[in-house]
Amino acid sequence: MVKLIANTPCGDLLPRAIGTVSLDEVIVDQITFVAPFNGQQKAVSDALKAAIGIGFPAPNRCIGTGPRAMWCGMGQALVMGASCPDLAAQCVDQSDAWAIVKVHGVDAAAVLARLTPLDLRASEFKRGHTARTLIGHMTGGITRSGAQSFEVMVMRSMAATLVHELTQAAENMHGRETSLR
Amino acid sequence: MRVAGKGLNAHGAPVTFTFDGTTFEGREGDTLAAALLANDVRLVGRSFKYHRPRGILTAGSEEPNALVTMGTDAAQDPNIRATTQEIYDGLAARSQNAWPSLNRDVMAVNDLLSPFLSAGFYYKTFMWPKSFWEKVYEPIIRRAAGLGALSGATNEDTYEKAFAHCDVLIIGAGPAGLMAALTAARSGADVILADEDSQMGGRLLAETYDVDGQAGADWAAGIVEDLRGMANVRLMTRTTVTGAYDQGTYGALELVNHHRTPNAAVPRECFWRIVAKRSILCAGALERPIAFPNNDRPGIMTAGAVRTYLNRWGVAPGKSVTVFANNDDAHRTAVDLVDAGVTVAGVIDSRADAPQFGDYPVFKSGLVIATKGRLCLESITVQHSGGTRDIRTDCLAMSGGWNPTVHLTCHMNGRPTWDDYILSFVPTDGSIPGMSVAGAASGVFSTHGCLESGIKIAREVVLELGLTAGDIDMPSADDSAYRIEPLWQVEGKGRKWLDFQNDVHVKDINLAAQENFRSVEHMKRYTTQGMATDQGKNSNVSALAVLADATGRGIPETGTTTFRPPYVPVSIGAMGAGAQGHGFAPERHMTSHHATLDRGAPMIEAGLWYRPSYFPKTGETTWLESCNREVNMVRNTVGICDVSTLGKIDIQGPDAAAFLDFVYCNTFLTLKENRVRYGLMLREDGYVMDDGTTARLGPNQYVMTTTTAAAGQVMKHLDWVSQALRPDLDVRFGSVTEQWAQFAVAGPKSRDLLNSILDQGIDGESWPFMACGDVQISGVAGRLFRISFSGEHAYEIAVPSRYGASLFRQLCAQAEAMGGGVYGMEALNVLRIEKGFITHSEIHGRVNAADIGFGRMVSQKKDCIGNTASQRPDVVGGEREQLVGLKPIDPKGKLTAGAHLFVDGADAVRVNDQGYVTSVCYSPTLGHDLALGFLLDGHNRHGETVQLVDHLRGVETVCEVCHPVFLDPDNTRAKETSNG
C-alpha cells in the first residue's frame, strides 16, 4: 500500500537569515482560486462574507487576518486559509500551486527593490495592499504584511529560483552595509 | 605638486598606489588623476589613432585622455577614467593603448604618417587586392584600434540592479541641485538626489567662492547634513543618471565599490531604474577646450580642471602655469593659483578688453599659436596686442567657455537651443516630459544664479505635484556676470585638435566640408568627431563651430548631432546584473526534480523547465542504449514519466463548451463528461498554434492541456479571446499547471501498476481509452486520464503537487518491481515518433491543419479562431508540403532531422527541393531509423521513394514515403479494453 508524503515548495531551502533580512516559507493549507462568473461578483462577495467573514477583495487588495482573500488578477482572487463555499464562480484548488516566502526585516523593501519594478514605498504600498507584478523574471505577487514584512509568491516550480534571487539580493544589501563599517 | 595647506583633503591619510608599476603616494580623497598630478606624472595615455602622448585634460567623467586599466585576470577593468577613480591602498593602474611603454609607443609612427591618414582615408584605399581586406588590412587595423583590453576571463565580480521610486529626482548636487533638493524636501516630496561624485557640492568643492559667508564646500556639507536628516530624502553619491526614458523612468549607474579594494561580497556597480514623477536636471556645465595648434600636449588642461585640482585636492598641475581663455571665468584659475603661491606666467585672453583680476600678466588680444614639449608641455608661443613671444610653462589652463550639460534633455530626440549670450546650447523646454532644468545646466552660471534657480525651479515642481513649497532662505553668493567672446580656433602651424581621443582636428572637419560631408551627421560619421568615449562632451560644440565656419553657416543652422543614452558608459555587467550563469531566466523544477537527479538522469532544458533526458542504468555507456531500453520497457511492460510541464488550464462556466469550440478548430460541444478529446488550436491567420487534450470533468468544467512550450502563449490567447473577442461567453479559466503533479504510466502493465497504488482499482470497461475522472491514492484526491502519447495502453495520473515527489518515487519503485521503470525525454520522443504524434518540431508555425492531415478537423459548422483564414484556397489548396513518414529503404540507412528531400536522382539544389525532415529517431521497436517530415503533396505519395540529403552531416539516404503512423495504425494498444 502506498503512502503519500507531502513536501512544501521551498523544502529545506528555507528559512534563511541574511544581514537584517529573514526569509521564511509561508505555508497556507488551503488556497482556492475564485473567479466570479459574469455579473456574479457581488453575489460571490456576499456569499464569501457569510461563509468566512470576508468579501471579494477590491483590485490590489488583500483582506482578512485569519482567512484571507487576496486579489490576484482581473476578476480573480485567492481565498486563503479557509475552505471556500459553493459560489457562482469558478473555484479551483490552488493550495499546491504557489511558493510563498515572507521577507522580513529592516532591509526587506530594499531587497525587494532589487527584484521588482513595483513601487514599494510605504506611502504607496500599504499594509493590505497586494500586487501582481514581476519578481526578477518571474510573474508573481507581492503583499505587504507589515511595516518591514512582505509576502512574495511565485509559481511553485520556481521556488528554488525565488529563494536564490531573494538570497542574492539580500547578500548584496548585506555586502553594501558591512563594507560601510 | 602638492600645495601646502590647500585642498579639501589636506589632512587625508596617505594612500599607496601604483601606476605602470611605479609606486606612488596620494591622499585619501584623491582621484587617481589628482594623485598622479600631485606626483608630477603628466603623461598618462595615448590617443586612439595617432598614439599621441596625452595627459589629464579634465577633472570629471568626461575625460577623453586619462583612461587606464585596473585589475588583472577576471578583475581587469579597462578604460577607467583616472579623473573619477578614487584611490585606495593597493590600487594598481596601468596605461593602455601603448606598446612597449607609454613613453616609447611604437604605434606613434602613425603620427608621422598622419598626412596620409586624413579623415576617412580608409574609405579610399585598402581595396586591392580584393582578398587582402580580411587577411591583411583589417587584422592590422583591429589590433591597432581599441583602447584598453578585456581579459577574456569569465566575470567574477558581483553587479546588481535595483529600482527606486520618488516624487522628485534631482540630478546633480551642486549649488542648484542642493537648493532644489532642500526646497523639494521641505515641501514634503519624496526626493532622490543623485550625484556622480563621491562628495556632494559640485563646483562648490572646486571653487573658492563663499556661500552665506562660509567656504562653499563647507556650506554644501551643511546642506547635505540637513538633507541626510530628512526621512523623505535619499542621497545617492557616486551615482550618475545615465538616461532619460519614457514616463519618468531614468537609468542611473552607481559605482558601489570602485573606490575600495574589490570584494566579491560587495556589488561593484549597481544599475538603477529610477521612476520619478518629476525631475530637475542640475548637472552643471562642462568647459570646452580651444582649438589652437598642438593644443593636446600633456600639461594642457581645462582651466576649471586646474582649479579643481588646486582647490579640492591641493594639487598644482604645474610649476609655472599659463591660462588661455576667451572669458572672465578662466581668470579665476589665475587668481586661485596666485593666492596659493603658484606662479602664473600669464593669462592669454583673446579679448581686447580682457580684465585684470589679480597679480598676474595679462596678454590682451592674446592667442596661443604654438606649443612645445614632446611628453609634457614646455613652452607656448603667444601672439598678442604687443607682439609675439615664447613663454616657458608646464601647464596651460584653457577655457573656450562652458557648455551646459544638456545631454539628458536630448535623450528623447530633443534638440538644444543656441544661446548667443553664453555661446553655447541650452536645453529646450519640454524636451523630456516632467524634467525641469536648473543652474548651470540651464545656462545660469553664477553661484547666486544657480542657488536661486534651484529654489525657483523646485518650487514650481512641487507646486505642480500639489504640494506646498516652504520658505527657503536664499543664501548670499557671488553673482558676477559671465563674459565671453567667440573663439573657436586659432590659426597657426600645426594640428588644432578637437576630439582628443579620436584624433580629430580642425583640418579633418574642413576636409569633410570640402568633400561635401556638410551635414553635421555626415561630418561626424566621416571624421569620427564626437564618437569617442566622451561622446563629444569636450569637443562637439567647437567642432560644430568649425563646421559652421567651413560651410558658411551659423552654428544654429548647422545643427547638432544627437546625444543618446547613456550619459556615461555603463558596463554590460551592471546593466546585465544577475543574469550571469543561470540568472538569465527562471528555472522551473518538477516535483520529481530531486528524485530524477538522484537517479543520475542528465537534465535538458524544455523552455524554462528542466526535464530528464534519460535514466542511465549501470553498464549503459551511451544515451542510445538507455533510450532503447526505456522504449522497450514502455512497449513491453510499463514506464513512468513526469509530464507535469504540460500546461493545464481549468476552464469553467455556463459557456465553457462554447468557448472551447471557439478556440479549438474541432468540436467540443459534444464531448461527454469524464471523457477526453484531442484539440487543435489555430492562430487567427489559419496556421496551427498548439495542440493538446481537453478533459471534461463536470457539466461545466474542463481541463485543457497545452504543450510545454506554448503554455504561456495559450493562456494569453484565451485571455484575449475571452476579454476582447467573446466577452459574451460566460467562462472563466485559471492555470492549474502548478497545482498538479502529473505522471504518465504507459505500457501493457500500466493498469496493473495503477491498481497497485489506487485506493479503488480500475478496469477496462469503466476506464476506456480517453476516459477521465477522480481517483484516490492513499486517501489523497487525484485525477486519472486514460490518454497516450506513446501509443500504448497508458494513463496520466495527477495528484496535488505537494505529493508529487512522493508519488513519483513510489510509481518508479512499483514499475521497477514489475520489470518496467522510469523513462526520459529521449524515449518519450521515440515513442511518439513511432506513433506519428506531432510536437512543435512539426507544428513549427508554418503548417496548417491540412498539412498535418487534420484538415477535416476544422469544423465548418461553427466559427473559430483561424477558421476563415485557414479556408483561403491558396492556404488549403495549391502545392503544399504535407506531413509524411519516412523510412530508409536499407534498414541500416541513416536519417537526420533537418535534411531536405529530393526526387531520387535529382540534384540537391533549391529548385529541386521537395521537403524536409522534422523529427528522427532510431526505433528499437522496428529496428531502423524513422522520420517525420514534410513533402510536397506528401499525402498522395505514400509508397514513393525519395532521396534524403543532409549536406551538413554528409548523409544521403533513399527513403520510402509512408503514413506518419509507423506502429499500430489502428491504435489497438491504446484502446485495449481487456482486463488481462
Add this chain to the structure above:
Amino acid sequence: MGYSALKIFKEGLFGQKGWKPVWRNPEPKPEYDVIIIGGGGHGLSTAYYLAKAHGITNVAVLEKGYLGGGNVGRNTTIVRANYLLPGNSEFYSHSLKLWEGMEQDLNYNTMMSQRGIINLFHSDGQRDAFARRGNAMINQGDDAILLDRDGVKDMLPMIDYDNVRFPIYGGLYHPRGGTARHDAVAWGYARGADQRGVDLIQNCEVTGIDIEGGVVRGVQTSRGAIRAKKVAIVVAGRSGQVAAMAGMRLPIESHVLQAFVTEGVKPILDNVVSFGMGHFYISQSDKGGLVFGGDLDFYASYAARGNLPMAEHVTDAAMTLMPSIGKARVLRSWGGIMDMSSDGSPIIDKTQTDGLYLNCGWCYGGFKAVPGSGFSYAHLIAKDVHHEPASKFRLDRFRTGRGLMDEEGTGSQHNLH
C-alpha cells in the same frame, strides 16, 4: 574622381587640397524619368543600379534628411545569406554576391568583412531547425557548416560553456557572412549614382504623390512639385505614411529596434555571434567597439529610440552567454524604425497605380539587402518585370496566403518576426 592608395599619397603630400565633393548638391529639376523617394541604403543602391545596369540616369533621389540617415546609418552592420525559405534564399544569396564585389564596383572601401556568422543553438530541436536552414543554404549554393559544441568552443573561447543557463549545443556557421561599414555603403552608392548623373536631393521631404487616372505623375515636396514618369517608394520605417499618400494601407507596422555599442577594446571577438535563446547578437567593430542588439522593443513607434526593458534584456543575454565582456561599457544606444511586415519578409512590387513602385517590409534585416534590393528594384522599375531572385516578394501574398515567407513561424502579428 577615382580613389586609390596613390591618390591618397599625393593628397597627403599636398595638404588634401585636391579632394572633390563626393556628390553634388543639385537643385531639383522639374521632371525626372524616375523619382526615388528615400535616400537610404536601398534608395541609393536603386539609383545606382538604375544608372549602371539600365542606363537610366534622369533620376532623382529625394531624401527628407541627410543621405544615409535612416536605418543604413543606424544598424548593426550584419551581412548574411542564411535564410530558410525559398524566395528569401535566392534573394539574399544574390545580395551577398553583390556585397562580395561591392568595393571594386563602387571604388569605395565599404569594409565588407567576411568574418563569419555563428548562430548558436541550445537544444536538439533548435539544432534540427538550424540543420534544416543550413541545408537550405547549401541547396541555394551558399555556405554553411554545422558546428558541434567543441567546434564552437574552438572559435568562441569567450563564451561561458560551464554555467550558462541555456547550454551551447553547437552552432550554424556561415563563413561568408560578416559585417560592413554601414555609412560607407550609403556613401559609396551615393557617390556612384551621383557620378552617373543621378540627382541626390537632400532636405527634400515628399508631402504628396500625384496620381491621375490611376497613373503616377510626380510628387509634391517641401521644395516644390516634381514631375516623374515613375515613382519608387523605398522609405523603410516610413513606408506606411508614404504609401498612404497613394491611398495604400500596407501589411506593415513600424517598430523600434535598439542597438548598442561599447567603448573600444582590443580585439576579443572575431565573428558575428547570435544567441539562440535570447535574441542577442554581437560583433566587434574594427574600431574595437562591441556592437550588439536584440529584439524589438515590441511597441509601434516612430521615435527611433527605445526603453530600458529591452536594453536590459539584451545585456542580460550578454552576461549569461559571455560574462567575459561584463566590463565592456555601453557607450551609446540608439534606435531605428523597422518596417515590420506581416510575415517578416520584404515586399518589392508594383502597386495598383501605374508607374508607382513599392519596396518595404525589410523588418530589422534591411542592411544586408542593400545591394540586392537596389538591384532587383531597379530591374523592376526599369523593365516592369520582377527580377527573378526577388520575384516572390509580392504584396498580394498576404491576401491570398500563397507564398508567405514566415521564417520565424510566428504568424501574421508584425512584431513577432
Add this chain to the structure above:
Amino acid sequence: MRLPCPLCGERDRREFYYQGHATMLDRPARDAGIDAWDDYLHNRDNIAGEVEDLWHHEAGCGAWIKVTRNTVTHEVSGAKLVNGARK
C-alpha cells in the same frame, strides 16, 4: 516606459505584452470575405501620432487594455479595459 493599467495603476512596461493596433478588436464576420480578413490580419494605418493599441498586463492582472499612445513621443494619454465588466 510606464503604462496606466486601469486596475493596477501605473506600471513598468516590462509587465506588459504588446499585440498591435486596436483594430484587432474589430474581428470580421466569418463570411466577411477575403479582403476584410486580409485587412484585419495584415494591414495597418501606421499613424505617426496618437494611436490606440492593445497591451496585455501579462505579468500583472491579466487584463487586455487599450492604450492611447503617441507613436512619435511615446506619450500615453489613457488606457481602458478591453472588457470593462470585470475587475
